[in-house]
Amino acid sequence: MSRATAIRIYLLVLLLLALETLAAASAWALSTPVILMAAGGQFLLVLLFWLGLREQRGWVRLFSWLYLCWLLVMALFILGEHLTR
Amino acid sequence: MTPSERHDAEDAAEVVAPFVTLHQQQHAARLGMWLFLASEAMMFGSLIVIAWLYRLTHPQGVAEAVERLNYLLAAGNTLALLTSSLLMSLALVACKHGQGRQALGYLLGAACLGGVFLACKGLEYTLEYQEGLLPGFGLTSPLQQPSARLFMNLYFVATALHGVHLLVAIGLVLAVAWRLRSTQLARGRLQTQLEMTALYWHLVDAIWLLLFPTLYLIGR
Numbered sequence: 185m186s187r188a189t190a191i192r193i194y195l196l197v198l199l200l201l202a203l204e205t206l207a208a209a210s211a212w213a214l215s216t217p218v219i220l221m222a223a224g225g226q227f228l229l230v231l232l233f234w235l236g237l238r239e240q241r242g243w244v245r246l247f248s249w250l251y252l253c254w255l256l257v258m259a260l261f262i263l264g265e266h267l268t269r
Numbered sequence: 270m271t272p273s274e275r276h277d278a279e280d281a282a283e284v285v286a287p288f289v290t291l292h293q294q295q296h297a298a299r300l301g302m303w304l305f306l307a308s309e310a311m312m313f314g315s316l317i318v319i320a321w322l323y324r325l326t327h328p329q330g331v332a333e334a335v336e337r338l339n340y341l342l343a344a345g346n347t348l349a350l351l352t353s354s355l356l357m358s359l360a361l362v363a364c365k366h367g368q369g370r371q372a373l374g375y376l377l378g379a380a381c382l383g384g385v386f387l388a389c390k391g392l393e394y395t396l397e398y399q400e401g402l403l404p405g406f407g408l409t410s411p412l413q414q415p416s417a418r419l420f421m422n423l424y425f426v427a428t429a430l431h432g433v434h435l436l437v438a439i440g441l442v443l444a445v446a447w448r449l450r451s452t453q454l455a456r457g458r459l460q461t462q463l464e465m466t467a468l469y470w471h472l473v474d475a476i477w478l479l480l481f482p483t484l485y486l487i488g489r
Contacts, residue, residue, distance in 0.1 A: 190358040197351055205344045208486040216487055223482040227475055234358055234471045244299050252310075 185233060193233045200226045295461050302465045306472050309434070313476045316427045320483045323420050330416025332488050334424070337402055337412075339393055340485040346389045347481050350435075353382035354474040357442075357467045364463050369449055372463070376446040379470065383439040390432055424484050431480060434473050441466045 204222035207215040231252075232238045237245070288294040324331050360375035397403050401410050404422045412418050445466050448459060 185358060185362065187359060187362050190355060190362065193358075194351065194355040198348070201344065201347055201351065204482060204486060205340070208340060208482075208489050219482050219486050223478060223486075226478045230354065230471060230475045230478060234354055235468060235475065240299070240303075242296070244296070244303050250307075 185236065185239070189233065193229050197226050197229055200229075295464075298461050298465055299468075302468050306468065309472060310476070313427070313431070313480070316423070316430070317479055317483050320420070320423055320427070323416065323423065324488065327414070327416030327420070328488065330414035331420045333412055333414055334402075334417040334420040335485065335488055337397075337400065338424070338485050339396065340489065342389055342393050343481055343485045346386050347477065349382045349385045349389070350474050350477055353379040353386075354471055356382070357470045361463060361467050364449075364460050373446055373449050376442050376449065376463075380439050380442045380446070383435055383442070386435060387432060387439075390428065427480055427484065431473070431477060434476070438466070438470050438473050441469060 200222040204219045207218040207222070212218070237249075284291050284294055288297065356375045356379040360372045360379065363369075363372035363375060394403060402412070402421055404410075404418065404425055410418055410421075412421065445459075445463050448462070
């Protein structure tokens with residue numbers, strides 16, 4: 185990753201931080217989805233660019249995507265189990 | 270000896286058995302680090318999912334607890350952690366370009382910001398202790414609902430665990446900075462060490478990016 189890309193990602197992540205903090209301070213009806221989307225965006229940016237998921241190859245790429253999917257499956261399982269109880 | 274031959278000789282000197290090439294050694298280090306990061310992500314992932322389960326089952330109790338958390342201090346802490354992650358990325362870029370002094374400066378900056386995060390977290394815990402919000406300190410909790418106290422327990426466990434991880438990350442960064450300062454900038458092993466430390470640092474940052482809205486922001 186280049187220096188310029190790292191700084192660009194930083195500015196984007198800061199923008200999302202400002203957005204989620206403002207949404208939490210406000211009384212918008214849509215503040216929860218805005219916060220969730222901003223946090224998801226931050227997480228993905230850090231994962232793809234700073235943790236370098238898009239640059240990894242071979243087994244490293246396979247394992248990194250596999251554990252992300254595993255986390256998603258775990259979240260869906262627990263929430264699904266609760267909703268169908 | 271040509272520059273290319275000198276680089277090959279340097280690479281060969283840095284390779285440790287059972288690896289044959291430096292590239293193979295670096296790939297193995299990356300794979301091992303990602304497996305470790307996966308285990309960390311699973312542990313914190315479980316805590317985050319539990320927090321969401323509390324939110325679904327006890328929305329009023331969680332709202333009572335969340336209302337008392339200092340989200341502006343936590344937002345400032347998020348800013349410090351994000352800036353430290355940027356510095357780690359810049360340190361890696363500087364190291365790859367052979368700019369040892371710049372890399373050292375970035376690493377020390379990142380470690381300082383990590384220290385700022387921990388100091389602010391300590392201040393936050395102190396304020397919460399004075400209000401009687403922290404679990405297990407014998408003070409009468411101002412929280413009315415048992416589910417609010419349960420959420421505070423989870424908040425304390427998750428943030429303290431994250432703080433311990435950050436402390437380890439700061440130690441690793443300082444160790445790499447010490448090696449960078451005391452030796453010539455080696456092309457291979459030191460760069461790999463810095464890369465693995467940066468991966469760990471970014472993971473600690475990424476985990477906080479999920480903990481912050483989960484614990485502080487949603488449902489205020």
